[in-house]
Amino acid sequence: MGTEDTRAAYTALSNTVVGALLLLAAGFGAVASLAGTWVVIAVFAFMCAGAAIVAADLEEVQRS
Numbered sequence: 001m002g003t004e005d006t007r008a009a010y011t012a013l014s015n016t017v018v019g020a021l022l023l024l025a026a027g028f029g030a031v032a033s034l035a036g037t038w039v040v041i042a043v044f045a046f047m048c049a050g051a052a053i054v055a056a057d058l059e060e061v062q063r064s
Helices: 007-035 037-056
Strands: none
Touching: 007 037
């Protein structure tokens, strides 16, 4: 996906984005927990389903 020169920058950027998304999801989960355990589980299940749909559309970047 990236050249030898850009690979470290891509890794740093992706780690930062994942960290921000985890913080956002944790905050949302904390607020959603006020509604109950089943609501939190349902919200995270929908988030996982959405992630699976997005991941299915990604291009393969590894070369055999």
